[in-house]
Amino acid sequence: MANNIKKIIKVVLAAAFWILIWEAASLLIKGDLSLFLPSPFAVFKAFFKMLFKVSFLKAVGATLFRIFMGLFIGTVLGIILGICTGESKVADILISPALRIVRSVPVVSFIILAYLFISVNHLPVFISSLMVTPIVWQGVNDSIIGTDKKMTDMAKVYKLSKTKTLFNVKLFLGKDRIFTSIISAVGLAWKSGVAAEVLSSPAVSIGKSIYKAKGNLNFDEVYALTITVVILSLIFEFFIKYLFDKRKERQVKKNVQTD
Amino acid sequence: MFRLTDVSFSYDDKKVLSDFSLSVENGECAALCGPSGCGKTTAAMILARLLKADSGEVTSPERISVVFQEDRLIEGFSVIKNIRLCLYEKDYAFAESLLKEVGLYEQRSKKVRELSGGMKRRVSIVRAVAFGGEGLILDEAFNGIDKDNKVICAAIIKREFIDKGKPVLMISHSAEDINLFDCKKIDMRNGE
Numbered sequence: 331m332a333n334n335i336k337k338i339i340k341v342v343l344a345a346a347f348w349i350l351i352w353e354a355a356s357l358l359i360k361g362d363l364s365l366f367l368p369s370p371f372a373v374f375k376a377f378f379k380m381l382f383k384v385s386f387l388k389a390v391g392a393t394l395f396r397i398f399m400g401l402f403i404g405t406v407l408g409i410i411l412g413i414c415t416g417e418s419k420v421a422d423i424l425i426s427p428a429l430r431i432v433r434s435v436p437v438v439s440f441i442i443l444a445y446l447f448i449s450v451n452h453l454p455v456f457i458s459s460l461m462v463t464p465i466v467w468q469g470v471n472d473s474i475i476g477t478d479k480k481m482t483d484m485a486k487v488y489k490l491s492k493t494k495t496l497f498n499v500k501l502f503l504g505k506d507r508i509f510t511s512i513i514s515a516v517g518l519a520w521k522s523g524v525a526a527e528v529l530s531s532p533a534v535s536i537g538k539s540i541y542k543a544k545g546n547l548n549f550d551e552v553y554a555l556t557i558t559v560v561i562l563s564l565i566f567e568f569f570i571k572y573l574f575d576k577r578k579e580r581q582v583k584k585n586v587q588t589d
Numbered sequence: 590m591f592r593l594t595d596v597s598f599s600y601d602d603k604k605v606l607s608d609f610s611l612s613v614e615n616g617e618c619a620a621l622c623g624p625s626g627c628g629k630t631t632a633a634m635i636l637a638r639l640l641k642a643d644s645g646e647v648t649s650p651e652r653i654s655v656v657f658q659e660d661r662l663i664e665g666f667s668v669i670k671n672i673r674l675c676l677y678e679k680d681y682a683f684a685e686s687l688l689k690e691v692g693l694y695e696q697r698s699k700k701v702r703e704l705s706g707g708m709k710r711r712v713s714i715v716r717a718v719a720f721g722g723e724g725l726i727l728d729e730a731f732n733g734i735d736k737d738n739k740v741i742c743a744a745i746i747k748r749e750f751i752d753k754g755k756p757v758l759m760i761s762h763s764a765e766d767i768n769l770f771d772c773k774k775i776d777m778r779n780g781e
């Protein structure tokens with residue numbers, strides 16, 4: 331309990347420090363340029379004003395759905411491809427280089443190229459799944475190929491089937507690494523998904539709202555929308571962590587019940 | 590039976606076994622003795638088909654139970670899940686009866702990470718016995734087990750392997766452990 335309070339105090343102090351820096355910077359910038367760096371107060375005012383608008387809530391809902399779909403598709407694909415490359419040398423030779431390239435190509439290049447072929451509503455889903463896939467793939471692939479040889483030898487001696495060895499030994503032993511890769515992909519899914527929304531502007535989306543606000547030189551709203559994305563990303567990350575922790579708890583309970 | 594005839598094996602440039610031979614007949618127990626690093630575990634792993642000899646002849650059953658030097662259990666799994674993972678459903682009841690014999694039945698739902706070192710060793714032994722291989726390799730299997738439980742485990746091994754005409758190869762530095770069985774001793778020096 332005392333640790334939690336200490337943690338909260340640290341976070342609040344750090345936030346207060348950066349808000350003060352922000353306030354000071356916005357006071358120092360004079361003239362036309364001050365338009366681009368509104369004060370924290372103006373941004374929070376814009377944020378709370380937006381919170382009660384139906385159009386904003388609709389945009390949040392639509393963006394949330396797109397990012398969730400992107401993350402889900404990317405995770406499933408990443409797991410499947412990770413299993414393929416981890417288990418098969420041929421698949422590794424064929425697939426791994428392509429995924430490494432996808433990981434290093436700038437997201438904006440993909441957005442511009444995909445914009446030509448994919449509808450604006452599906453583009454953010456496609457882009458975020460494309461960014462998530464290599465991260466999750468890497469986690470799964472590394473878990474499989476990094477499995478302790480002693481454990482795979484044990485599986486060999488005890489004639490474990492390939493499926494049992496994969497799920498009960500390799501993926502189970504590497505599950506923390508896989509979960510970490512999924513959690514670290516969340517931020518990327520949001521960044522890339524919202525960037526795709528800004529460039530493709532689907533009718534209802536946070537990205538389009540950012541684009542419109544920037545066009546109207548309403549930078550209070552641009553910052554407020556950016557904060558919204560950050561908060562949603564953190565909530566998403568927290569929710570996924572919570573699901574993983576709950577899963578662990580359920581397993582412990584199950585073990586106690588069978589005792 | 591376990592048989593190695595003039596087997597040689599090298600790790601990269603380092604020769605570990607050089608024309609090494611051993612033979613353990615069905616229903617016999619043999620203890621492979623020698624100083625650390627002389628190639629005892631390597632010889633056992635060749636018999637378990639986990640390593641391939643560079644030359645020589647290897648004879649060993651297709652299905653072998655092995656108690657490894659380390660526990661090689663999945664720490665996040667329960668005791669029973671670790672054992673069942675390696676068994677057919679028909680052998681589950683046998684595994685549970687073995688757990689009762691070694692005094693771990695009450696702990697069967699506990700995660701392996703919650704067990705003491707000696708308990709983990711006993712789980713490894715139960716897994717190997719319940720698996721029912723046509724031969725058994727014990728690599729420092731009794732390390733960390735108290736004397737009473739060593740006697741219980743040895744009795745189970747004798748009943749399920751030696752008395753049933755299956756070969757048992759034991760690697761140990763401890764005379765006390767070797768004396769648990771009526772073993773023939775195979776001395777090994779520098780892989781020979």
